[in-house]
Amino acid sequence: MQVQQMTARCSSLNFPIVYNDLAHPPATYIGPEYQFRAADGAGNNPDAPNLGKAGTPYARSVQGANPLPRNQMPDAGLVFDTLLRREKFTEHPQGLSALMFSFAALVIHSVFRSDHTPGKQHINMTSGYVDLAPLYGNDQVMQDKVRNKDGRGLLHPDVFAEDRLLFLPPQVGVLLLLFNRNHNYIARRLLEINERGTWKDPTHHHHVSHAQLAQQDEEIFQITRLCNCGWFAAVVFSDYFSAILGLVRKGSSWSLEPFEEIRNDDHTVFERGRGNACSVEFNCLYRWHATTSLEDEEWIALQLKELFPDKNPEDISLKDFYLKEAAITKSEPDLQQWTFGSLQRETEGPNKGSFKDSDLAGWLQGATSHRAASFGARSTPAIMRLHEIMGIEANRAWGVCSLNDFRKFLGLKTYTSFLEWNPNHEVADAAEKLYGHIDNLELYVGLQAEESKPLIEGAGLCPGYTISRAILSDAFALTRGDRFYTQDFTPYNMTAWGFADCQRDPEAYGFGSTLGRLFLRTLPNDYSKDSIYTWFPLVHPESMEKYLKNLGKLDGYDLARPRPSGPTTTVNGYVEVGQVLKSTDKYVSEYVERAAEVVKGKGFFTASANGVEEQKRFISALAPSPEAISAIGKYFNDKTKELIELHSFSLIGKNTRAVNIVRDVLKFVPLHWAATEIAGIPLKTKQHPHGVFTESQLFDMLAEIYQFVFLEVESANYMPMRQRVKEHVQELTHLIKAALGSAGSKLPFAGLIGTMTGFFGKKKNHHEIVKRLFDFGYSTEQVVNSILALLVGATVEMSLALTNVVNLLLHKEYDSEVTIEATKKVDAKDLGSLTAYITEALRIDPPFAGVYRVAKQDETIESLNVKQGQRLFLHIASANMNEDAFPDPRILNATRGRPERYLPKDGCFTVLGDELASTMMAEVLRAVVSLDNVRRGPGQSGKLVRFSDTALPILHYAYLNEKMLHSPWPNSMVVNYDVAK
C-alpha cells in the first residue's frame, strides 16, 4: 500500500476515541496480589496503594472559608442541652424499625474508627471501604484471630473482630454474626463445588500437606470474603436503600446500581474503582444517634450503669470514657469467648462455640418490632449526651467547615437565617443565641438539628435536608470507588457460583430483599418463608402492614412474628428407613400440602390423599397390557437412538462420534414421550418448529414443579418459586385441556378443542389414554390433573436416574468408591439383566439422597424414638449402603438376588409402576450400551460434574445451572462411540 494511502486511512481513525477505549493507567492487574482485598484495605487503587488504607488520616472534602475559632465556639455540653437533647420520642415518619439503624451502625463501623489516642485523632483506624472490616478486622493480626485456618477458609464460629460492637445494642453484633455464618456457608459451598479442582476437603482427605492446606485456606478465605462483601453490598443496595429512598412502601424492587462501566462524552471511562478515603464531613453527617429507639435508649442507660456504677451518666466525662475504653481493650478476653446481650455460647456438641439460633433471632426480631425515632433537633436521647459531645469535639478538632460552607460545596443554597435552617422558632432562636450568625453554625450541629425532610415521594429516611442530599455522594464514593465492587467484581475472582450467589436479586421476595435471604440461610428454623419479619425487617411490622394493605399485597405475607420450627431428624439406618417407608399410614409425606398450593382440584394423583388407588387406575389406563408396555419400551429405545443420531458429531479423521448424552438425550427421552404421547403437547424442535415449547423450556418448567412439590426448596426461594410454579401449572393445564381432543368433545370447551386439534395434530396413543381416563368417570379437571401428574412425575426424575445409571455404566477411574463386578457387565440383549443393573445402580447412586416424612404418632423403631409430629429425613442413600442387607455395598453387583432387600422404590417407579418404569429405563440403557465401544468423552467433557450440597440434604448431588446457581438437575456428560467408516 502506498504511504499516502496508509496515512489517509490512519487519519480517518479517531485516535482519541481509540486511545480512550482503555483506561490509562490500567484499571487493574491479575494475580493474587490484586485479586483479593488486603486485610487493611491497602492496594484498592494499585497506583495509590495507601489510599483508604486503615491507619491513614481522614480526608477532608470541603475547603472551609468561614472562620470557626475553637475558643469562640459554644460549650459542647451546652449545645447538646439546647439543640440536641430529646424532648419527647417521636416515631420515625416512615415507621423504620430499630434494626434499620442497627444495620446503619454496621455500615459506619465498616468505614469509621477514629483513633482516640492523643495526637492521633485525625487517623481512621479502619479502611475507607465497605469491606466488612468489623467482621474481618483492620489488619492481618486481627484477621488471623477470627480465622480458623484448618484448610477450609472458615471463620471461628460466631466471632467478629470489632470490639466496639460489644457496646452497642446487641442486635448490631447479632447482624454481624449472620455475616460470619454467611462466610462459613459460602466457604463450605466453594469447597464442595471446587470449581478449579485444586482443593481437597481435609475432613475426607487426611494426607494433605500443611503447605497445601495453608494455601487453599487462604484462597477459599479470600474468595469467600469477596463474596460475603458482595452480600453486604447487596443488602445495602436492596433493603437499606429501599428503606432510605422509600421504595419499600411503594412495593418497588428497583435499586441504584452505581457500579457499571459508564463512558463520558469523549469516550473516556467515567471513573470507577479508583479507591476511596473517608472524609471527616461524612463522619459528622453519619452520626444518627437521634434515631435511637426507646428500647435501645434504655439499653444504653443500663450499659452505662454497668460500666460506671458509681457515676450519674450526666457526670461521665470524656476522659472517664476514654480511660474506660482503654482499660476494657487491654483486658479483653480472646474474641472466641466474647459475649454480649446475655448470649451464651454452646459448650459442647456440633455447634460448640456458637450462640443459639433462637437467641440471635430473638434480638433481631425484637429490634424489628421496636420503632426508631425521627431525626431532628431536640431528638437525641439524653443518655447519649456524652456521645454527642464527643462528636462535636471531634468535629472541632478536625477543623471541619461550617454548614453553609458544606452546602455551598454541594451546590445547595446557603442559609441566610437560622429560621431558614430550622423553622422551629425555639430551635432557631436558641441556635442564634449560641452561634450569633448562621455562617458560624458548625457542620456537626448544623446537620443534626436542621429541619428534617418530611415523608414525601422518593424519601424514606427523612433526616435533615442536607444529610439527605450528601449521603448519596458518600454512598457512591464508597461503592463506585471500590475496585472490588467494580473492575474486580468478576466470576473469575469469586468463582462462578460465588459471583452468582451474592448478586442482588430483584425477583427475591420482599421486593428484592437480601436481608430476608440472609436470615433464612443463617437462621433457617427461626425465620419463616413468608413472614414480614423475614422480608421487611427494617420497617416496623405495623407500618409494613399498612403499606402492604395499600399495595393490595397483604395476602402474600404472614404478619405474625415467626414461630420457631423444630429441626428435622435424619434417619440413616436401613431397618428404620425401610420401616418408615413401608408404614405409609403412620408416616406421611408433605407432598399433598405442597401440591395443594399450586394445583387446583382433584386428580394430581402423585400427591393426593387417596393417590394409591388413583395411581393404580392411571397406570392401567396408560399401559393396560404387556403389549402396551412393550410398545412404550420400543418408543423409548427408538427415541434414544433418534436423539443420539440427531445430536452426535464426528471427530475429524476418526471413526468416532461424540454426543452429549445427558444434555441432548437422557434429559429429553422421557420428556418427549410424556409430552407428545400422553399430554398431547408437541415440542418445538428443528424438525417441528411449530411446537409449543422447546425441550429445554418444558424440562425447566417440569423440573421446577417437581422440585417444589417433591423436593426441598431453599426457604429464600420458596415464595418466588411458588409463584412461578403456579404459572407453569396454569399454562400446562390449559394446554393439556386444549389437547384432550374429541375424547373430551362432550365437554363445554369443545369449541376451543376444534382450534387446538389442528394445531397439535392427532396422536393415537394420547387419544386412547384420554378416552380410557374419561371412561373411569373422571371429570375434565381430574383427567387434566392426572396427565399433569404424570408429566411431572415421569420425566425429570427419570432423566436424572438414567444419568446416574449411565454414569455408573461408564464408570472407570472417576468414582473410586464404587467397583463394578467385571464379570457381571450388562447384557444389552437381556431386558432382565438391564433391569437388574438399573436397580442395583440406583441403590448405589439414587437420584435423590432421601425423602421427608412426618410421623402421625409416637413410635420406637430399633434405636429410633419418634414423636408425633416429628419430621424425619430418611437418608435412603445411606441406608442403601448397609453391609448386612447388601454385603460389599460399594460393589455394583447386578446379580445380588433377594429383591426384597431393596428399599421400596420411589419417584417414577411409583408414578408409572415398577414394570413400566423399569422397561422404559432398560430400553434407554439398551440403546446406549448398543453403541459400539461406548465410553466417556475425553477429560472434563466426559465427566458428570457434580458435587455434594450439605445445605440441601435431599440432593444426593447438586449441579450448577446456566445461572451458575445450585440445581438438582445435571446438564452435561459427553460420550464417545465408534462407527464403521
Ligand code: HEM
Ligand atoms: C444506638 C446505639 C448507639 C450507641 C450507643 C452509639 C455510641 C457511639 C459512641 C460511644 C461513639 C464514639 C464517639 C466518638 O468516637 O466520637 C459513636 C460514634 C459514632 N456513631 Fe454511634 N452509637 C449508636 C448508634 C449509632 C448509629 C445508629 C449511627 C449511624 C448510623 C451511629 C454513628 C456513629 C458515627 C458515624 C460515629 C463516629 C465513629 C468514629 O468516628 O469512629 N451511631 N457512637
